[in-house]
Amino acid sequence: xxxxxxxxxxxxxxxxxxxxxxxxxxxxxxxxxxxxxxxxxxxxxxxxxxxxxxxxxxxxxxxxxxxxxxxxxxxxxxxxxxxxxxxxxxxxxxxxxxxxxxxxxxxxxxxxxxxxxxxxxxxxxxxxxxxxxxxxxxxxxxxxxxxxxxxxxxxxxxxxxxxxxxxxxxxxxxxxxxxxxxxxxxxxxxxxxxxxxxxxxxxxxxxxxxxxxxxxxxxxxxxxxxxxxxxxxxxxxxxxxxxxxxxxxxxxxxxxxxxxxxxxxxxxxxxxxxxx
Amino acid sequence: xxxxxxxxxxxxxxxxxxxxxxxxxxxxxxxxxxxxxxxxxxxxxxxxxxxxxxxxxxxxxxxxxxxxxxxxxxxxxxxxxxxxxxxxxxxxxxxxxxxxxxxxxxxxxxxxxxxxxxxxxxxxxxxxxxxxxxxxxxxxxxxxxxxxxxxxxxxxxxxxxxxxxxxxxxxxxxx
Numbered sequence: 001x002x003x004x005x006x007x008x009x010x011x012x013x014x015x016x017x018x019x020x021x022x023x024x025x026x027x028x029x030x031x032x033x034x035x036x037x038x039x040x041x042x043x044x045x046x047x048x049x050x051x052x053x054x055x056x057x058x059x060x061x062x063x064x065x066x067x068x069x070x071x072x073x074x075x076x077x078x079x080x081x082x083x084x085x086x087x088x089x090x091x092x093x094x095x096x097x098x099x100x101x102x103x104x105x106x107x108x109x110x111x112x113x114x115x116x117x118x119x120x121x122x123x124x125x126x127x128x129x130x131x132x133x134x135x136x137x138x139x140x141x142x143x144x145x146x147x148x149x150x151x152x153x154x155x156x157x158x159x160x161x162x163x164x165x166x167x168x169x170x171x172x173x174x175x176x177x178x179x180x181x182x183x184x185x186x187x188x189x190x191x192x193x194x195x196x197x198x199x200x201x202x203x204x205x206x207x208x209x210x211x212x213x214x215x216x217x218x219x220x221x222x223x224x225x226x227x228x229x230x231x232x233x234x235x236x237x238x239x240x241x242x243x244x245x246x247x248x249x250x251x252x253x254x255x256x257x258x259x260x261x262x263x264x265x266x267x268x269x270x271x272x273x274x275x276x
Numbered sequence: 277x278x279x280x281x282x283x284x285x286x287x288x289x290x291x292x293x294x295x296x297x298x299x300x301x302x303x304x305x306x307x308x309x310x311x312x313x314x315x316x317x318x319x320x321x322x323x324x325x326x327x328x329x330x331x332x333x334x335x336x337x338x339x340x341x342x343x344x345x346x347x348x349x350x351x352x353x354x355x356x357x358x359x360x361x362x363x364x365x366x367x368x369x370x371x372x373x374x375x376x377x378x379x380x381x382x383x384x385x386x387x388x389x390x391x392x393x394x395x396x397x398x399x400x401x402x403x404x405x406x407x408x409x410x411x412x413x414x415x416x417x418x419x420x421x422x423x424x425x426x427x428x429x430x431x432x433x434x435x436x437x438x439x440x441x442x443x444x445x446x447x448x449x450x451x
Contacts, residue, residue: 071279075286083293090301097306141283144290151294 073265075141081262082148088255089155093245103158106172111153113179114196115146121187128269149266156259159252160203165240167211171203193263200256208249215241321364328365335371336362347374348417352382369408376400376426377418386446389433398430419451 092099118124129142157175162168178199187195214235226233235241303314327333343358355378363371379397383390404411404423413421420426429451439445 067279068282071282075283076289079286079290079293083290083297086294087297087300098304100301100304102301135280137280137283137287141287144287148290148294151297 070267074145074267078145078262078265079148081258081265082145082152085152085255085259085262086148086155088251088258089152089159091248091251092242093248093251094243095245099244101158101163103154104161107154107157107161110157110175110179111150113183114153115150117179117182117187117192118149120183121189121192122268123189123192123263123266125268128267149262152259152262156200156256159255160200160207162207162211163242167207167241171206175199175203189268193260196263197260200260204253204256208252211241212244212246212249215243324364328367333365333367335368338362340371343371343374347378347381350381352378366403367407369404369411370413372400372404372407373411373413373423373426376404376423377420380420380426380429381450383433384450386448388440391434394430394433398427398434401427401430 090101090103092101115124119126124146129146130139134142161171161175182192182195214232236243299315299318300311303318305311305314324333339358339362343355343362346352346355346358356375359371359375359378362368366372376397379393379400383393383397401423404426411423420429
């Protein structure tokens with residue numbers, strides 16, 4: 001540093017005052033000053049513009065990819081998950097056959113209340129899903145997604161409610177009680193999802209572990225049951241429990257997990273709306 | 277793939293999947309083999325209903341002829357089965373008339389008629405009238421040519437009157 005300062009002093013002493021100002025300015029220039037022709041200036045400007053445009057293009061492409069991924073998730077993946085839940089929710093396996101059980105009326109009512117809960121807890125925002133600003137196609141596609149959600153919710157209740165007898169009414173009352181209380185509670189999305197997860201989990205344990213273990217095996221005759229499993233046979237008779245194969249529980253577990261994943265993936269508002 | 281295309285395919289796929297699920301719950305197949313059988317039956321039914329809706333419905337001539345052969349040979353159960361298959365929508369007056377006639381011929385007895393078959397025949401005659409009020413058969417083998425005559429025969433056969441105890445009744449011939 002001192003060497004630099006001394007050389008600077010030498011230059012200043014040998015020049016006029018006018019030159020001094022210039023040398024002062026030159027002290028900050030490290031490289032050689034070159035005269036640039038008009039054409040080159042234009043070329044540089046063009047390069048700058050091009051790089052800005054390519055950056056903008058990259059940002060747009062990225063945005064488009066994100067949009068595409070969101071659209072695939074919202075309009076292909078979610079309906080697929082929810083409709084698969086709707087397909088499996090009523091499926092039971094007998095000894096050697098499939099049984100497709102149609103949902104009881106109470107399942108439709110519970111599903112409607114559940115949808116109201118989703119709107120109240122902002123899991124789905126109505127103005128984020130339906131708008132006059134959206135195209136008709138988009139509104140129709142959103143209706144299809146919500147319809148699949150409703151069908152899935154109905155079938156979840158169909159799966160978790162015992163099929164008949166006293167257990168049906170007890171579990172249905174518990175569902176009704178919980179949903180009714182939740183309707184008037186202050187919820188956020190996370191709390192609602194946690195609450196639903198625990199509610200459905202408990203119902204699953206009651207039906208597919210507790211009641212299933214009280215039911216006599218499907219491939220046993222009545223007399224065989226009386227001698228070999230008298231308690232199970234008695235509970236099956238008293239509680240009017242249907243006899244299904246063990247695989248039913250596995251299918252319904254998969255169905256329930258898929259439904260909760262679907263709810264987790266469900267966006268409260270759609271991407272276009274978010275960006276605004 | 278544009279967002280618009282994704283939305284269109286989403287709606288179409290969701291609709292198709294929903295129809296498949298609804299069909300499964302409606303048809304209730306008991307195993308995988310039954311899925312294809314019931315699907316085939318459903319497709320046939322839908323095709324027939326569509327034909328009726330667009331006015332191109334026709335009976336299955338081959339099955340009708342099979343039914344007619346069985347009818348002439350006195351095999352009335354097979355005949356009815358073939359006629360029903362030939363006209364699943366019960367819209368062809370001629371086919372329905374043959375079904376009604378098969379009830380008459382099968383139920384006719386020299387001493388007493390089969391009331392159950394005669395009642396079914398009477399209901400069947402009403403279907404003929406519904407399909408064509410002015411129907412008249414051109415089959416020379418049939419002595420009763422119109423639904424009204426056939427209906428009268430059924431009604432008379434179902435009534436219990438003093439003439440039923442006439443011993444000469446055994447001499448009457450089947451029409």
